[in-house]
Amino acid sequence: MKQNIYDNETFYTLYDEMRNDDKKLSANDLIEIPTIRGMLPDLRGKRVLDLGCGYGDNCAYFAESGAKYVLGTDISEHMIGIAKSTHMNSNCKFQVLAMEDISSIPDKFDIVISSLAFHYVEDFDKLLKDIHKLLKENGLLIFSQEHPIGTGTILNDACNEEDCIDLGNKNYFLVSDYNVNGKRIVDWNNCKVVKYHRNFSCIINTLQRQNFKIEDILEPTPSDEVLAKKPRYKNQFDKPYFLFIKAKKL
Amino acid sequence: MKQNIYDNETFYTLYDEMRNDDKKLSANDLIEIPTIRGMLPDLRGKRVLDLGCGYGDNCAYFAESGAKYVLGTDISEHMIGIAKSTHMNSNCKFQVLAMEDISSIPDKFDIVISSLAFHYVEDFDKLLKDIHKLLKENGLLIFSQEHPIGTGTILNDACNEEDCIDLGNKNYFLVSDYNVNGKRIVDWNNCKVVKYHRNFSCIINTLQRQNFKIEDILEPTPSDEVLAKKPRYKNQFDKPYFLFIKAKKL
Structure with missing residues (x-):
């Protein structure tokens, strides 16, 4: 099922507010x-393709960094509308398209990115x-996703909506269902949002099965500068x- | 520092007891x-090399499965002593050798295994x-280790020595310090045992850096048969x- 939560007004009103915060202290901005x-x-x-490009800010950055062709796609008309109006002077192209339908794109790319x-x-x-199929020979796939240690956990009422607990003045994250891949429904911006949990072995074996060679994996920790701006991010x-993950087409 | 906890009598008395349990219900036996x-x-x-071979049971299994040469190495004289006496009729060779010193082995192998x-x-x-260096061209490395979601966590007194907590009748594992690689000292068999925590990105990037291509990663879940024998293993x-991890020499 294709989910288009970013065209749900209840959702995007709060999401836009969070992402447009002038202080730029969200985890997106800082990490x-x-x-x-x-x-x-x-x-x-x-030639760069950005899947799920949202507001198109990364696309504009790729163009400013010298990319000769940038295509940003997103399932959400709301997001693509903002991308087009915000970056109308860039040479990026934006298109409403679900990630499930990208095989319809006729071009080939050096790099596919997804944030x-x-x-x-x-x-x-x-x-x-x-x-x-969309990548040229030796093309690169670079993507980020929510971390699999977190996406598996199913919280119940006793967790009080918190995914961590303080014991003896130390933070512990609560982890459950890590080894059960599949659908999760989470409350976010007053909506029920569907996400899919995949454990590490699923992610890496699927890359391997689909003929990608992993070049780099990152699980970043916050810098001192980030911690000065947002001390609670030390829980990373x-x-x-x-x-x-950065992976090369074989 | 090379650690030789398996030659510590306090440790190995309890370890031997656990592993020699006739019921064969340990996580080693069942998973x-x-x-x-x-x-x-x-x-x-x-030609097979088993690093940290312990009692040598895997080595004997490799020989029974048709391997023409099996070398098992372990830092512990206690373990190698048992391996030699238990498997004296097999065609396996056993040698006291720390994993830090394996570059002294003069042979080449098709497969290196470590459990x-x-x-x-x-x-x-x-x-x-x-x-x-010890592997022949296209040789395989197959190893298991404690799972990195668990090896990072540092428990304190408030955890009551438990790495999980029950909330609303649901099990949650406590996770901390996953993103801080390095030494951990854990209490096991009345001893302080040193282990080294490495997060996923460290494990995978190191394999990549040392010219191994990952072929398969497993994070197993218990079968119904295992759960019938040991219901609490459902927490896997x-x-x-x-x-x-199974990885091929490039």
Whole structure:
């Protein structure tokens, strides 16, 4: 099932508010964006596809970094509308398209990037197979997702909506159902959002099965600078928020 | 530092007792041994090295499965002594040797196997580099280790020595310090045992850096048969006990 939660007004009103915060203190701003951009190769002259591009900010960054062609796709008309109006002066192209339907894209790319979107897709094998076809020889796939130690856990009422607990003045994350891959329904921005949990072996074996060679995996910890801005992010030493993978098409 | 806890009498008295339990209901018997043996290729005519071979039972199994030469090494004289006397009629060779010193082995092997021993070794890069040299072209490394979601956590007094907690009749594992690689000192068999925690990205990037291609990763869940014998092992659906990796020398 294709989920289009980013076109749900209840959801996007709160999501836009969070992401547009001028202080730029979200985990996206402080951790995810700098990390995934730090994994990029030299983009000059390259053709780049951004799957689940959202507001298109990464696309604009790729174009500014010298990419000769950038296509951003997203299932959400709301997001693509903002991307087009915000980045109308860039040479990026934006298209409403679900990640389940990317095999319809006729172009080939040097790099496929996806930021925090793969965990919305149920069929990871098909997604990687489609990406493999869209990549040129030796092309790169670079993606981030919510960290699998976190995505598995199913909280109940006794957890009081908290995924961690304080014991003896030390933080512990609560982990359950890590080894049960599949659908999770989580409350986010007053909506029920569907995500798909995949444990590490599933992620890595699927990449291997679909003929990708892993080049780098990152589970970032916050820098001192980030901690000064947001001290509670020190809990990423206990469990990373995100997982980043760079893999080459074989 | 090379640790030789298996030659500590306090430790091995209790360890031997646990492993020699006739009921064969330990996690080694029910999960680890069947899983790692299930990852083996056809061993007929192959040369096999078992690092941290302990009692040598896997070595004897490799020989029975057709391996033409099997060398088992272990830092512990206690373990190698038992291996030699238990398997004196097999064609296996056993040698007291720390995993830090395997570069002294003059032979080459088709397969290097290690069961639940790598987490005792501090320098994973050096270990993999040494194994790479001991393998023939396209040789296989197959190893198990304690699962990294568990090896990071540092329990304090408030945890009452438990690595999980019951909330609303549901089991949750306590996870801390996953993203801080390095030494952990744990209480086991009335001893302080040193282990080294490595998160997933460290394990996978080190394999990649040392020119191994991952072929398969397993985080097993218990079968119905195992659960009938030991119902509490259902908590492996929450967090696997072990991680298994099969990788090919590039």
